[in-house]
Amino acid sequence: MGLKPVKIGLLGLGTVGSGAVQVLSRNAREICRRAGRGIVISHAAALEPPKLPIDTSAIKITQDGFAVVNDPDVSVVIELIGGYQPALELVLKAIENGKHVVTANKALIARHGNEIFAAAQKHGVTVAFEAAVAGGIPIIxxxxxxxxxxxxxWAAGIINGTGNFILTEMREKGRDFSEVLVEAQALGYAEADPTFDIEGIDAAHKLTILASIAFGIPLHFERCYTEGISHITRDDVAYAEALGYRIKHLGVTRKTQQGIELRVHPTLIPERCLIANVNGVMNAVLVKGDMVGQTLYYGAGAGALPTASAVVADLIDVVRSLTTDPNNRVPHLAFQPDSIKDDPILPIGDIETAYYLRMLAEDVPGVMGRVTTALGRAGISIEAVIQKEPSEGVAQVPIIMLTHRVHEKQMQAAIAEIESMDCIAGSVTRIRLENLE
Amino acid sequence: MGLKPVKIGLLGLGTVGSGAVQVLSRNAREICRRAGRGIVISHAAALEPPKLPIDTSAIKITQDGFAVVNDPDVSVVIELIGGYQPALELVLKAIENGKHVVTANKALIARHGNEIFAAAQKHGVTVAFEAAVAGGIPIIxxxxxxxxxxxxxWAAGIINGTGNFILTEMREKGRDFSEVLVEAQALGYAEADPTFDIEGIDAAHKLTILASIAFGIPLHFERCYTEGISHITRDDVAYAEALGYRIKHLGVTRKTQQGIELRVHPTLIPERCLIANVNGVMNAVLVKGDMVGQTLYYGAGAGALPTASAVVADLIDVVRSLTTDPNNRVPHLAFQPDSIKDDPILPIGDIETAYYLRMLAEDVPGVMGRVTTALGRAGISIEAVIQKEPSEGVAQVPIIMLTHRVHEKQMQAAIAEIESMDCIAGSVTRIRLENLE
Incomplete structure (x- = not known):
């Protein structure tokens, strides 16, 4: 306990930044008992003066992030600004100055991680990013x-709380997507512009990071297939439930002989799977290892204090490794930099899953035969069918099908053929299905 | 990658020992890509010649464990013998010889950990024990x-797969404890002598370790309250389900102002909790942190390869820290040795939980009034009641109650009073209930 406290520079005093200040203050004694020395924020940059429920008079506060990353007293920089710039420039400058970096910035790591880690290796420092994926869950x-x-x-995760909240509400209360989105915005779970969350971009950032760590590949955010949840109807949720499934916005990455699958999309998963029962804003990541089998990690994926919990855990790790030979530290992407392999990322058409299909058919004889014939010609066999009786005075009837596994491009061809039939109204809804086995 | 492979000594070539040999062999390349150098078992001790599906001709095999721990070429010793002796003597000798130790031995750590960690600190080596708790789940x-x-x-865990398998089968198939136990033995999930599993001793070993790491206290296995599941009937399981609960054999440790709770017993938990849905032989640990909230860790708690997964993960950690200053390594019990605090462990009577009560009452007027009066006098309020109509020709009727939270000693006094009533037949079954909030 004789060591001097480590001085930390903090970039950003928004939600997570304020959370980090609070965690370090409220649990200071326990953190010191664990880390073996104190950890104090000495210099912080924020555009606006922070409003914090604790005394921050010992922290030098500036509006200039570069004053923090150039401060010779600072050993570790915490980057909690978010976004690409000026975060990237500040992080690279901190690294160049020989400072370790802790960040919660998933967008920055997913898009610029390869460059950042190369710079960190060159300068013998660590860039830690536990908080970038699934908030407080120590999944990294x-x-x-x-x-x-x-x-x-493979790994599969519910890694966006907003999307999971919306799908949970749709199922539990039988409500429509747009209605729940408005509620999520009112509750502060969704941003005014919810695109990043509901279109899967935020999840794609996180999945890109998970895939690199799982398989020892460079970060390839730009090759991640991304599909949102705004087209999911409450009928889809209800039909899925009737068939024993839940619809989750899942990030899935899998290593196959042909290459790496990297995809975010709505997915039917069997309700008996533990991860199908992860509800509300909670996150969970399920990982399949060849020796350990399936393990699952569950917790709060967002919020000031849960995210700060991960930031400060990283900080403790970094403080413990301050004197460690850089070559003996845990590698940024799990594998040693010289043994990262750039395995191909598979295009979505080459990926195989089972499917849920929903279509609206004219209530005339022979429709089912024509649809199954089209699927059969494409090599797609059917696992289950729900065919509803038409309501009074309605001439169209929904058909719901679960198929066996098939390559996406075959399914797309079959769907195009079905959609061209005069007995099918409008487009066919298709949602991928994973048994997670 | 230029570093020479690290040589490992292995004590024990039973189930987990063979698993460790297989993991290191089958995933040798990936492990080397992660660890930055090879890891090879060079010397192993086993009472009987190993039967392994892989080539072990490069491993020197002996019957003498001391030959392994005294081998100057060996940097790390893996102890997979189990039990107290000769494991303790061998581990202490390895430490004295300056070798790091990896062990899966929960009994050894729970009972002799304080002595082992003190020796490790003195000699500047690490003793890693991830595999000792919840098998392949990286909960430590x-x-x-x-x-x-x-x-x-607090932390609460399903940390014995045998017990969870039995309770799951009782619920899913409406079968009795003794019947399922026989099946579990036939399937190899339960030992010929199942005492350690079903009486909670194995879980108590693991919980003792979790509590020390959670709270920074010495290991106090001898003070862990332990109650088994053999008295749980299928009726209890069914009544619990009717009330919205599942019965799980839970290890619970909690920090209170008065001291530490450390207890293993059957527990009703709400079925909407994720951990209530952990079935079969699977394990899960739920942890409540003040900043992160609840996080849950789920996976295989036993088995050769899952346990070996944890052993080899520890080995990789140890190999990475070979050159690290011992004072900067992660402390054995999470907190620095000089800041471990010996907080009191609470006796079971001082612990507060809610309760499930089941009793058999004579079918005469006024019974319910007498029971509720006795509970009321002890300050115990009732949350829910199920009173069944007596079956044809039966003069006794079961009463099932859920109570609010109360200190165990008050509940014991109230139960004693109820059992003394002439309108109550036999003893009152009481199972603790936790909402895990």
């Missing part, structure tokens, strides 16, 4: 260290 | 490092 640590004995086969 | 790492920013409030 679990995957990178806890499962290090395994060949990772 | 999550709790010790991933949640290091938190004040841990």
């Amino acid at each position: 640590k679990a995957l990178r260290e806890g499962l290090a004995a395994n060949h990772i086969e | 790492k999550a709790l010790r490092e991933g949640l290091a920013a938190n004040h841990i409030e």
Whole structure:
């Protein structure tokens, strides 16, 4: 306990930044008992003066982030500004100055991580980013260290709380997407512009990071297939439930002989799976390792204090490794930099899943035969069908099908053929289905 | 990658030992890509020649464990013998020889951990024990490092797969305890002598370790309250379900102002909790941190390869820290040795929970009034009641109650009074209930 406290520079005093200040203050004694020395924020940059419920008079506060990353007293910089710029420039400058970096910035790591980690390696510093994926859940640590004995086969995660809240409300209350979105915005779970969350971009950032750590590949955010949840109807949710499934906005990455699958999309999963029962704003990541089998990690994926919990855990790790030979630290992407392999990322058409299909058919004889014939010609066999009786005075009837596994491009061809039939009204809804086995 | 492979000594070539050999062999390349150098078992001790599906000709095999721990070429010793002796003597000798130790031995750590960690600190080596708790789930790492920013409030775990398998089968198939136990033994999930599993001793070993890491206290296995599941009937399981609960054999540890709760017993938990849906032989640990909230860790708690996954993850950690200053390594019990505090462990009578009560009453007027009066006098209020109509020709009727939270000693006094009533037949079954909030 004789060591001097480590001085930290903080970039950003918004929600998570304020959370980090609070965690370090409220749990200072316990953190010191764990880390073996004190950890204090000495210099912080924020555009506006912070409003915090604790005394921050010992923190030098500036509007200039570069004053923080150039401060010779600062050993570790915490970046909590978010976005690409000026975060990237500040992080690279901190690294160049020989400072370790802790960040919660998923967009920055997913898009610029390769450059950032190369710079960190060159300067012998660590860039820690536990808070960038699934908030307070220590999934980076679990995957990178806890499962290090395994060949990772796949990982699947509910890694956007907004989307999971919306799908949960749709199921539990039988409500429509747009209605729940408005509620989520009122509750502060969704942004005024919810695109990043509901279109899967935020989840794609996180999945890109998970995939690199799981498989030892460079970060390829730009190749992640991304599909949102705004086209999911409450009928889809109800039909899925009737068939024993839940619809979740899942990030899935899998290593196959042909290459890596990297995709975010709505997915039917069997309700008996533990992850199908992760509700509301909670996150969970399910990982399949060849030796350990399936393990699951669950917790709060967002929020000031849960995210700050991960930021400060990283900080403690970094403080403990201040004197460690850089070559013996845990590698940024789990694998040693010289053994990262650039395995191909598969285009979505080459990916195989089962499917849920919903279409509206004219109530005339022979429709089902024509649809199944089209699917059969494409090599697609059917696992289950729900065909509803038409309501009074309505001439169209919904048909719901679950198919066996098939390549996406075959399914797309079959759907195009079905949509061209005069007995089918409008487009066919297709949602991928994963048994997660 | 230029570093020479690290040589490992292995004590025990039974189920988990063979698993560790297989993991290191089958995933050798991926492990090397992660660890930055090879890891090879060079010397192993086993009472009988191993039968392994892989080539072990490069491993020197002996019957003498001391030959392994005294081998100057060996840097790390893996102890997979189990039990107290000779494991303790071998581990202490390895430490004295300056070798790091990895062990899966929960009994050894729970009972002799304080002595072992003191010896390790003296000799500047690490003793890693991820595999000792919940098999392949990296719960030690999550709790010790991933949640290091938190004040841990409590942890609750399903940490014995045998017990969870039995309770799951009782619920899903409406079968009796003794019948399912026989099946579990036939399937190899339960030992010929199942005492350690079904009486909660194995879970108590693991919970003792979790509590020390969560709260920074010495290991106090001898003070862990332990109650088994053999008295749970299928009726209890069914009544609990009718009330919206599942019965799980839970290890619970909680920090209160008065001291630490440390207890293993059957527990009703609400079925909407994720952990209530952990079925079969699977394990899960739920942790409540003040900053992160609840996080849950789920996976295989036993088995050769899952346990070996944790052993080898520890090995990779140890190999990475070979050159680290011992004072900067992660402390064995999460907190620095000089800041471990010996907080009191509370006796079971001082612990507060809600209760499920089941009793058999004579079918005469006024029984319910007498029972509720006795509970009321002890300050116990009732949350829910199920009173069944007596079956044809039966003069006794079961009464099932859920109570609010109360100190165990008050409940015991009230139960004694109820059992003394002439209108109550036999003893009152009481099962603790936790809402896990």
